[in-house]
Amino acid sequence: MKISEVVAVPVSVPLTTPYHISRGIMTHFPSVIVRITTDDGLTGFGESVPLSVVGDVVPLAERINTTVRDVLMGRDPFDIEAHVAAILSALDHDLDTLGGVDIALWDLAGKALNTPVFNLMGGRCNDPILVDYTMGAQSPAQMADRAAEICATGYRGLVVKVTGDVAQDVERVRAVKERVAADITVRVDCNGGYSRDDARRFLEAVKPLGLEFVEQPVVGDDLAGLRLCREIGVPISVDESLNTLGEALALISEQACDVFNIKIPKVGGLTLAKKIAAVGEAAGMPIVVGGRTTLELSRHASRHFAASTPGTRGRAHEGPGPASQALSDDVVAVRSTLESVGAQGSTISVETAAGLGATVIWDKVEHFRLS
Structure with missing residues (x-):
């Protein structure tokens, strides 16, 4: 089993009420949805989030679609420790970008083994x-x-x-x-x-x-x-x-x-x-x-x-x-x-389905996509 596709989509989901903290006011949740697919058709999903309450997620997604993709393509998805080290080196220790990729790899591993991630x-x-x-x-x-x-x-x-x-x-x-x-x-x-x-x-x-x-x-x-x-x-x-x-x-x-x-x-x-x-x-x-x-x-x-x-x-x-x-x-x-x-x-309670237990609706990802 090898990684055959890495896709990251920047999204912005609106809030119905503004959210106030000491660093600013939020009206949307900016995020990046990560999808990693293998050559036998399994798919893992993760989410990367910017540091700032007004962080720009488009460059974050671009880093996953270019640099991270180059690191992961053709690799064994189970080699998570090696992938984390390689991505941190390639991205100059960019933890925000890594987060969703790492989560997607764990989701993929759980699905491949038909067991929840906590196991x-x-x-x-x-x-x-x-x-x-x-x-x-x-x-x-x-x-x-x-x-x-x-x-x-x-x-x-x-x-x-x-x-x-x-x-x-x-x-x-x-x-x-x-x-x-x-x-x-x-x-x-x-x-x-x-x-x-x-x-x-x-x-x-x-x-x-x-x-x-x-x-x-x-x-x-x-x-x-x-x-x-x-x-x-x-x-x-x-x-x-x-x-x-x-x-x-x-x-x-x-x-x-x-x-x-x-x-x-x-x-x-x-x-x-x-x-x-x-x-x-x-x-x-x-x-x-x-x-x-x-x-x-x-x-x-x-x-x-x-x-x-x-x-x-x-x-x-x-x-x-x-x-x-x-x-x-x-x-x-x-x-x-x-x-x-x-x-x-x-x-x-934690989900007991394989992987993270989350079902991502890709049409919704596309609906909230940022250009």
């Missing part, structure tokens, strides 16, 4: 998977109302996005905490939007509220700033600081965080995500699985990772669940929903 990664140790819901920044009153609506569906955990305005952000978090029941876990995601001083002011103000953790209060490369934030006594999670194995080691050695948030497309796919998780587990680091701004295809990959990774047990994750943002549609046949997660006690 190729050690089997299930965390299924069903706890899921939480991420709220884009709005007024404190709007966020409190939305929190109540989400918890009424059955969700047991919330993530509050903030904007970088300390006073308003404190009110947002306080309004949510005061509206929901005491047993609802609440996290805050700052997306690196504060200076060191503002981050510490924010953390001091929210410390009495009993948050599970605050994510990325300062920019990704400021490990000293993260360490200063930890001194406040509120647990600190990292996302923008955690992209590579080297960064995982640095975060641990610098004692810069309390929780790893691993996002599958951002770290280069499932292969490298598993390695980062192993580094975290060796240091006793709790792991949550983030979702980035992804369509359902990447969320399938996140489920297989969360289900097969011991460090994810006992914690809620946004990545394996349905997109918290108001997507108008998707490119797969079946989407997970807030209602289905709530009805299952704020959990979702």
Whole structure:
């Protein structure tokens, strides 16, 4: 069995409601759908996602359709480790581009062996998977109302996005905490939007509220700033600081965080995500699985990772669940929903069909294609 075709299509799926975070406002989800086909007709699918909320996915797709295609054509799809190394070398360590290709290779391997991807990664140790819901920044009153609506569906955990305005952000978090029941876990995601001083002011103000953790209060490369934030006594999670194995080691050695948030497309796919998780587990680091701004295809990959990774047990994750943002549609046949997660006690189960268990509708890929 050899790889006979590599195709990447840039797409943009509109949101029904704009999504506000500290780095900007989203009205669409830009993404790249990757399709890898073998000479015996098997097909694997993956999704690559740009770094920025307004990232241009067209050049990303072009890199897959040229450079990555040249690396993979005629090769054995099972040689995933070799393919990852070769692609990273050819693309100067471009993890965003690699992510969807790696996911597609795992999907293809599972289909070839007629087994779900989690079985190729050690089997299930965390299924069903706890899921939480991420709220884009709005007024404190709007966020409190939305929190109540989400918890009424059955969700047991919330993530509050903030904007970088300390006073308003404190009110947002306080309004949510005061509206929901005491047993609802609440996290805050700052997306690196504060200076060191503002981050510490924010953390001091929210410390009495009993948050599970605050994510990325300062920019990704400021490990000293993260360490200063930890001194406040509120647990600190990292996302923008955690992209590579080297960064995982640095975060641990610098004692810069309390929780790893691993996002599958951002770290280069499932292969490298598993390695980062192993580094975290060796240091006793709790792991949550983030979702980035992804369509359902990447969320399938996140489920297989969360289900097969011991460090994810006992914690809620946004990545394996349905997109918290108001997507108008998707490119797969079946989407997970807030209602289905709530009805299952704020959990979702990993698919047991071969590969990722996702059915991609190619007509929808073409419908949302960017020129």
